[in-house]
Amino acid sequence: MKISTILDHIDSGHMALPEFQRGYVWNRDQVRGLFDSLYRRHPVGGLLVWATESKSAAHRGDGPLVAGVVKLLLDGQQRMTSLYGVVRGKPPQFFDGNAQAFTGLRFHLESESFEFYQPVKMKDDPLWIDVTELMKNGTAGLGAFVTGLSAQPTLVAKVGDYVARLSRLLGISDVDLHIEEVTGADKSLDVVVDIFNRVNSGGTKLSKGDLALAKICAEWPEGRDAMKAKLKEWAGAGYHFNLDWLLRSVNTVLTGEAKFQYLHEKSAAEIQDALGRASKHIDSSLNLIGGRLGLDHDQVFFGRFGVPVMARYLDQRQAKKLGAMDEKERDKLLFWFVQAAMWGRFSGSTESVIDQDLAALEGDDGGLDKLLEQLRLWHGGLRAEPGHFTGWSLGARFYPVLYLLTRMGEARDWGSGLPLKSSLLGKMSRLEVHHIFPKAQLYKRDFKRPEVNALANFCFLTKDTNLDISDTLPELYFQEVEKAHPGALASQWIPMDPELWRVERFRDFLEARKTLLAAELNQRMEELLHGDTRWLERAAAPAVASSATVVGGINSEEEEAELEALSGWMESLGLPRGTLAHDFADPQTGEQQAVFDLAWPNGIQEELSQPVVVLLNEEPSTIALASQAGFRCFSDTASFRKYVQDEVLAGAYHV
Numbered sequence: 001m002k003i004s005t006i007l008d009h010i011d012s013g014h015m016a017l018p019e020f021q022r023g024y025v026w027n028r029d030q031v032r033g034l035f036d037s038l039y040r041r042h043p044v045g046g047l048l049v050w051a052t053e054s055k056s057a058a059h060r061g062d063g064p065l066v067a068g069v070v071k072l073l074l075d076g077q078q079r080m081t082s083l084y085g086v087v088r089g090k091p092p093q094f095f096d097g098n099a100q101a102f103t104g105l106r107f108h109l110e111s112e113s114f115e116f117y118q119p120v121k122m123k124d125d126p127l128w129i130d131v132t133e134l135m136k137n138g139t140a141g142l143g144a145f146v147t148g149l150s151a152q153p154t155l156v157a158k159v160g161d162y163v164a165r166l167s168r169l170l171g172i173s174d175v176d177l178h179i180e181e182v183t184g185a186d187k188s189l190d191v192v193v194d195i196f197n198r199v200n201s202g203g204t205k206l207s208k209g210d211l212a213l214a215k216i217c218a219e220w221p222e223g224r225d226a227m228k229a230k231l232k233e234w235a236g237a238g239y240h241f242n243l244d245w246l247l248r249s250v251n252t253v254l255t256g257e258a259k260f261q262y263l264h265e266k267s268a269a270e271i272q273d274a275l276g277r278a279s280k281h282i283d284s285s286l287n288l289i290g291g292r293l294g295l296d297h298d299q300v301f302f303g304r305f306g307v308p309v310m311a312r313y314l315d316q317r318q319a320k321k322l323g324a325m326d327e328k329e330r331d332k333l334l335f336w337f338v339q340a341a342m343w344g345r346f347s348g349s350t351e352s353v354i355d356q357d358l359a360a361l362e363g364d365d366g367g368l369d370k371l372l373e374q375l376r377l378w379h380g381g382l383r384a385e386p387g388h389f390t391g392w393s394l395g396a397r398f399y400p401v402l403y404l405l406t407r408m409g410e411a412r413d414w415g416s417g418l419p420l421k422s423s424l425l426g427k428m429s430r431l432e433v434h435h436i437f438p439k440a441q442l443y444k445r446d447f448k449r450p451e452v453n454a455l456a457n458f459c460f461l462t463k464d465t466n467l468d469i470s471d472t473l474p475e476l477y478f479q480e481v482e483k484a485h486p487g488a489l490a491s492q493w494i495p496m497d498p499e500l501w502r503v504e505r506f507r508d509f510l511e512a513r514k515t516l517l518a519a520e521l522n523q524r525m526e527e528l529l530h531g532d533t534r535w536l537e538r539a540a541a542p543a544v545a546s547s548a549t550v551v552g553g554i555n556s557e558e559e560e561a562e563l564e565a566l567s568g569w570m571e572s573l574g575l576p577r578g579t580l581a582h583d584f585a586d587p588q589t590g591e592q593q594a595v596f597d598l599a600w601p602n603g604i605q606e607e608l609s610q611p612v613v614v615l616l617n618e619e620p621s622t623i624a625l626a627s628q629a630g631f632r633c634f635s636d637t638a639s640f641r642k643y644v645q646d647e648v649l650a651g652a653y654h655v
Contacts, residue, residue, distance in 0.1 A: 004173040006047075007084055009071070010092050016059040017094040018050065018072040018214075024097025025574040025649055026078045031102045032114045034082055035131065038172045039112070046178035047076035059221070063093030074182065087135040087173060097574050105131040107169055109149075109162045126152055127162075134170060142166055209244035212251075212260040219268035223275075230279050238297035239286060241304070242576055246278070248354070249308040253278040253315045256362065258308070258354035277318070281311035285337075292334055294407020299560075299580065300400040303341025305350050309357045310337060313368070316361060328530045332368050335528040335535070336375065342388075342401060343379045344592055347585035372535050383536040384521045386514040392450045393553020394433065394560055397583055397592050399455060401521060406431075406460045408524050411492045414477075415465030417485035433557060434461040436494070437506055438471035445503060453555055456510040456517065459492045474501040474509075493517050552615065552622040553595040554581055559616050563598045566614065566637050573649065575604055578614070584629065594625050601631075604648055614640050 009015040037044050049071035059065060059072060073080060084092045085102035104117035109127045122128040126149060134141055142163075149155050149162055216223045227246050234241055248258060254274035255262040263271065285307050290296040310333060317325070325333070340346065346353055360370040376382055391398050405411070410419040420431060435442075435457055442452045451457075461469075469477055478501050482489055490496060495512035499505060526533055554560050560580070567577040582599035585592050598614040613631040615623055626633050634640040 001177060001179050002173065003083055003087075003175050003177060006080065006177065006179075007087060007173075010080070010084060013054075013064050013066045013070070015049070015071045015073065016063065016065060017077055018059060018074070023574045024078065024081050024091075024095060024101070026082055026097075026101050027573065027645060027649060028101055028116050029645065030078070030649060031082045031086070031105065032116070034079060035086070035105065035107075035114050035172070038175055039107075039114075039169055041175070044079060044177075045076075046180060047080070048074045048180050048182065049076075050074050051181045051183045059094065071179075071181070076177075086132055089132045089136050098572060107131050107134075109165055110158075112165060126155065129166065129169070131169065134166065135173065138170065142170060209247050209260055212247060212263045213243065215264055216268065216271050220272055223268070223271065226272075226275060230275075230282075234282075234286070237286070239301060240298050240577055245304065245308075246282075248305075249278045249282060249311050250274045252308040252312040252354065252358060253281065256312060256358055258351045258358065277315055278311050281314040282307060284314060285310045288330060288334055289337065292331070292408075293338060293404050295400060295404060296407075299394075300403040302397070302400045302583070303337060303346060305346035305354060306337045306340045308354060309361075309371075312358055313361055313371075329368070331528040331530060332372070332532075335525060336368065336372055338401075338404070338525070338528075339372075339375055339379075339382050342384075342397065343375075343382075344397065344583060344585040345375065345378070347583050347592070376535060381537060382525070384518045384525075386511070386518045389455050389514040389517045391550055391553075391592075392454045393555060393595055394453075394557075394581060396455050396550065396553060396581075396595060399458070399581070402455055402458060402517070403460065405517065405520050405524060406492070409491070409520060411460065412485065412488040413462050413465055414481040414485065414488050414492075415462060415468055417488055420460055420462070431460045432463050432466045434459050434466045434469070436474060437503060437509070438469075438473065439556075440471045441473055441503060442506065447506065449555060451507070451510070453553065454510055456513040473503055475503070493520055550592050551594045551625060552584075552597070552618055554597055555617060559597070562616065562637060563614065566598060566640065569641070570604075570644070573644070575644070575648065576600065578612075582613070584626070594622060596622075596626055596631070599631070604644070612640075612643075 006015065034044060051069050051071050054065040054067060054070040059070075081092060081095060081097075082102050085095075085099065086105050091097075091099050105114060106117055106122060107114055107129045109129060114131070129145065134145065137144070145166055146159065146163055149159050155162070213224060213227075224243075227243055231241055231243065231246060247260065247263075250271065251260060251263050252258060254266060254270060266274075289301070295301050313333065340357075345357075356374065357371060360366055360374045389398055389402075393399075406420055412418060413420055435452070436459055437452075437457055439452050475498070478489060478494070478498075493513055493516040495509060495516065497512070500509040500512055522536065525536060529535060554563065563578075563580055567580065571577050578598040578600050580598055582596040582601060583592055584594040584596055584599075596613045597616050597618070600612045603610055604612055611629075611631045612634070613626050614634045614637065615626065616636065618635070623633050623635065632643075634643065
């Protein structure tokens, strides 16, 4: 079938995109490559479509389908979207992605090459042809281009060659693409999705969550958009979640189970209702966690898979019409959340652990006490020890705990003396990580990175104060802080023995501060329990600080910014953001073994491709551990971007 006919079918509603397809992920290099191949009449592959009744066809976008049989694209989305975008000058109605990928394509009449518009290079050069303008105007537009070229004395001699090249370019619309059809009454959604995954074995396949979502959208086409709207709302508040996570929360609320298979038999109405309930309970949970615990943004929001369990608990309370939680019940629920996150409850087999916690909520004897007892028996005791603050880097498991203590304990800024709140106004009042003993001073004295970036050497200050202190040693600036704001140092758990403020006693300072931090944490946990401290005591086995060395970790704010930018780049391509400071733990014990800078622990194509990790400036031992655990490792962002472009996106070439 000619490309022009296929584009007409998209316009008329005879061809569309199935709801389960993901969005447009191609970049400009792939669009250029496609048009170069078509111009040279190289094969670009055929299309695979699913012929099905339009009345039961769940499709992407708002465009109406014709009555009768329609064809849904299973293989060919990226190519047809690119062709449509360039030829029509606008995205198709099923479009979901970055339109800049196909906007502004130009063709050079002399070199016969394709490039995207560059003002300095192309302005006032008649040999650069706007491909979209030519395609939209067809043969009539060809005459206008020829007239313009003929008016240039220096080009007259080659006008014949240029006309032939323009005609060849225009002829792309007449290229035939082979179309293969999947038909038959036996071709259910499950069967078609399986075919889709087999065909796209090198491209973007569907995870269990995608399949569950496909089934939902078959009955409720607006479902995906409704969920994306909630995710966007949370992202605006500083929390980045993905569709699988939200779907997991919907699942726990509706079925009391973690596995997606339990959603398959639920009706669209039930799921729509459950999304509303889950969203409400997630909002409540985030408000509680942000307001009471101070964990008010993504970097310090650990234990995110505890939220689906919290949502189920809140939904059960609502179903039983128990009314609002009192302070004790609220704080006990938050105590469970913090403790589960601190000890890596969800760092291993997420589904099975969530199912265990959901089971603890069921039955007449189920509830918060059973949930806490299960956590205590699993970990062996919930009281913190100084050794638990031995971790280092911005990704250490207890890094969010330090932030929590700063917010719950109303630590004070050393420049203004004011309590540190996230609501402080002005860009210079944003909370930043501060190295108490400056990095430059420590490296100058040959201290190693794990000591320089030790948690006990971190505190949070405003940006303004951080800049003022710069690389001054504590033995100098501590005296000024204490004089100007008595008690401000102690509010950040600084040992008050001046001898420990000397750089020669740095290691002793760390040990003393770890003791103060552990005592503060236990006090805050006791406050959440309102005196019911039995949950902090030892259970079957003693809870002791691990003697194992936790390797890896984000070393600086600059590294963190670079990784955040990389995650944002992935999101701009329609791919999932990575997990910043991924907690790599023993799946059985939850004991932390490493912090991986930026990770996709289930693969970029979730559950279907190799786990991937970006490790910046790491020791060989960290890379070896990640590699042994099955991760594909990248030691710089440039090589990772190349991998995404060459293998992930190029793997979707025939999608």
